[in-house]
Amino acid sequence: MLSMTVLRRARITVRGLRLASGLVLLAYVSGHLLNHALGNVSLGAMEAALGWISWFWGLPGPGWALYGALAVHLALALWAIYERPRYRWTLPETLQLALGLSLPFLLAGHVTSTRLAYELFGDTRSYAQQLYLYWVAAPDVGAQQALTIVVAWTHACIGLHLWLRLKRGFATYAPLLLCVAVLVPVLSLLGFAQGGRAVAALAADEGWRLANAALPTATIQHGAELDRRESLIRWTIAAAFLLAVAARGVRRLLEGWRGLVRVTYPDGRAVRVPRGTTVLEASRIGRIxxxxxxxxxxxxxxCRVRVFGESRGPLPKPGAAEQAVLDRIGAGPQVRLACQLRPTANLQVAPLVSPHAGLRTARRVPSASGEERFVVAMFVDMRGSTRFAETHLPFDTVFVINRFLDAVAQAVQASGGVPNQFLGDGLLALFGLEAEPRIAAEQALAAVSAIGRGVAALNILMAGELAEPIRFGIGVHAGTAILGEIGGRATGRPVFTAIGDPVNVAARLQSATKRFGVEALISDAVYGAAGVAAATPPEQVTLDGREGAVAARALARAEDAAAAGSRLGTPG
Ligand code: FES
Incomplete structure (x- = not known):
């Protein structure tokens, strides 16, 4: 308990430990496999690389890191058996755990005959001697070693995939990783076979065999001791595994005795589960x-949920790992991860993400559906496109509108925003999906200026083709909006967008730019969010269908948006 508290204070999470220890082990296994792969070059290359690898992992730092990582990784696998909630384990997860747990059994013989033999008796084998054992003297043990290579590598690759698949941009580098994932073990096994064949050729010579088949230091007593230690390792692992399973059973029993809590969902359904059960488990149990x-x-x-009510006592506080995820998505105080929240009292929850969410949703920050968040909304509209269409061919009209929208979208993206929806000859852009309010507002101001410059450049470029320059209007407002996937039930293609006051006001401000005869109307909420103090009184803009005026800056030239901000003050 104390150690968990210390870890939490240091912001060290089980997931972080698992990842760090896994990466150390992956480095060791990769070195081992690449060393085997050198068998495709020569036996000498294998021996030379082994010398360097043994030297490196024999250094105090890497050596302790390796043994520490091994112990931590194994302990966390047992912890997962004990602690993991009752979810349906996916095939990759099941495979990864099964392969991981089989590794100590598969490796016990290799570790005792190499590392332990060296530590206890000073026995060392060259690569050629080890290959003689695996390829000539005991091919069954060699086959087991080849299997161990495949098992260890597959376990590592599944772990890496489960970690990386949620990262943005994974789809871009996934093919490269797949190539590495396939090539390394294949080259390793081929190198192992080539090295084995080279050693078999050497072993045809009786003199070589006599000199290399048996270690001069090996004795029957040494062998017996190593066998004993090998059995001890296997039994210890088996006992630890059974202990973890038994502890899990006991934990479940105790949770049942501690009483039940009721989790209620928005449609009125309620699930009663033992205390200690996570909300996500409750959903699974209740088939919600x-x-x-x-x-x-x-x-x-x-899995995140908004928590509405507790009838007895406060909610358990989020752990370091949960808090880190909540911070990353900018969640409000009532939002929790259902898979981490173990309520101690009755509560009501509302899942915030569509139950059909997939990897794309998981990679998107923030959530895909039903989440309140501060955003800056910007509407940009091209002026006079209808008149242009009346006097030009459809092809020309589409061409000009597309050039305009390209210029706007590029300016938005370059400033850190997201072109969210194209609406005829206009565009809705959002800022703040991944940034804090102040940054979002600064990005939006920069984008307004960039749009002004971009369209000006476009007008110069197309001066010969246009009777008059392209004109436009921009409306920008900031505030809390609801983000989510809207519509698409019929088409199966919902649109991720924002709805709410910032979007409505931005759209109306854009319309009002015609009335004011300016290129942009930017509400004071945007300048305020950017931390820019107002030096001059803003315009009070009345908007259709909205009570009360909105304070906004009217800019004759959109290019002045960012400069107007800096003239007024310094971002706080
Ligand atoms: S299921 Fe992924 S965070 Fe809860």
Whole structure:
């Protein structure tokens, strides 16, 4: 308990430990496999590389890191068996755990005959001697070693995939990783076979065999001791595994005795579960559709819920890992990860993400559906496109509108915003999907200026083709909006967008630019969010269908948006 508290204070999470220890082990295994792969070059190359690898991992730092990582990784696998909630384990997860647990059994013989033999008795084998053992003297042991290579590598690759698949941009580098994932073990096994064949050729010579078949230091007593240690390792692992399973059973029993809590969902359905059960487990038990892309590991945030009520006592506080994810998505105080929240009292929850959410949703920050968040909304509209269409061919009209929208979208993206929807000859852009309010507002101001410059450049470029320059209007407003996937039930293609006051006001401000005869109307809420103090009184803009005026800056030239901000003050 104390150690968990210390870890939490240091912001060290189980997931972080698992990842760090896994990466150390991956580095070791990769070195081992690449060393085997050198068998495709020569036996000498294998021996030379082994010398360097043994030297490196024999250094105090890397050596302790390796043994520490091994112990931590194994302990966390047992912890997962004990602690993992009752979710449906996916095939990759099941495979990864099964392969991981089989590794100590497969490796026990290799570790005792090499590392332990060296530590206890100073026995060392050259690569050629080890290959003689595996390829000539005991091919069954060699086959087991080849299997161990495949098992260890597959285990590592699944772990890496489960970690990286939620990262943005994964789809871009996934093919490269797949090539590495396939090539390394294939080259390793081929190198192992080539080295084995080279050693078999050497072993045809009796003199070589006599000199290399048996270690001069090896004795029957040494062999017996190593066999004993090998059995001890296997039995210890088996006992630890059974202990973890038994502890899990006991935990479940105790949770049942501690009483039940009721989790209520928006449609009125309620599930009663033992205390200690997570909300996501409760959803599974109650057969309530609930997203959980990462399988309850607290990584993807797709299981998040808004908590509405507690009838007895406060909610348990989020742990470091949960808090880190909540911070990353900018969640409000009432939002929690269902897979991490273990209520101690009755409560009502509303899942915030569609139960059909997939990896794309998990990679998107913030959420895909039903989340309140501060955003800056910007409407940009091209003026006079209808008149232009009346006097030009459809092809020309589409060409000009597309050039205009390209210029606007590029300016938005370059400033850090997202072109969210194209609406005829206009565009809705959002800022703040991944940024804090102040940054979002600064990005939006920069984007207004960039649009002004971009369209001006376009007008110069197309001066010969246009009777008059392209004109436009921009409206920008900031505030809390609801983000989510809207519509698409019929088409199966919902649109991720924002709805709410910032969007409505931005659209009307854009319309009002015609009335004011300016290129942009930017509400004071945007300048305020950017931390820019107002030096001159803003315009009070009345908007259709809205009570009360909105304070906004009218800019004759959109290019002045960012400069107007800096003239007024310094971002706080
Ligand atoms: S299921 Fe992924 S964070 Fe909860």
């Amino acid at each position: 559709a609930h997203a959980g892309v990462c399988g309850g590991k607290g990584r993807c945030s797709t």
